[in-house]
Amino acid sequence: MRDSLAQLHVRLRVARLHQLRTQSAASQQLDRAGGTIDKLVVAANLRDIGELVAELLGPAFAADTGEWGTFGWTKWMLGALGYRIAGGTEEVLKTMLAERILGLPREG
Numbered sequence: 001m002r003d004s005l006a007q008l009h010v011r012l013r014v015a016r017l018h019q020l021r022t023q024s025a026a027s028q029q030l031d032r033a034g035g036t037i038d039k040l041v042v043a044a045n046l047r048d049i050g051e052l053v054a055e056l057l058g059p060a061f062a063a064d065t066g067e068w069g070t071f072g073w074t075k076w077m078l079g080a081l082g083y084r085i086a087g088g089t090e091e092v093l094k095t096m097l098a099e100r101i102l103g104l105p106r107e108g
Contacts, residue, residue: 015041033101036093046080
């Protein structure tokens with residue numbers, strides 16, 4: 001569990017540093033991939049947070065026991081799923097990055 005928490009902490013910190021870099025760069029300096037990468041990272045982190053909490057809470061993750069901090073996590077996971085779809089699915093965004101930024105050939 002400590003390893004999972006540490007890995008999540010590192011991913012969240014990296015995402016925050018990427019956001020700070022993106023926000024501080026002049027608009028001319030921003031590469032086309034910045035926003036796409038940010039969306040992919042944020043969506044993955046939202047999912048990972050929910051999955052870790054689900055592991056910690058067990059069945060209380062999805063059951064409304066009235067206990068503080070339990071039922072709201074179900075809404076979190078549903079919201080995280082929606083964010084992964086909004087603005088293009090992860091697969092579409094990764095394909096776009098591969099073709100437009102990395103210059104890989106188009107999928108046939």
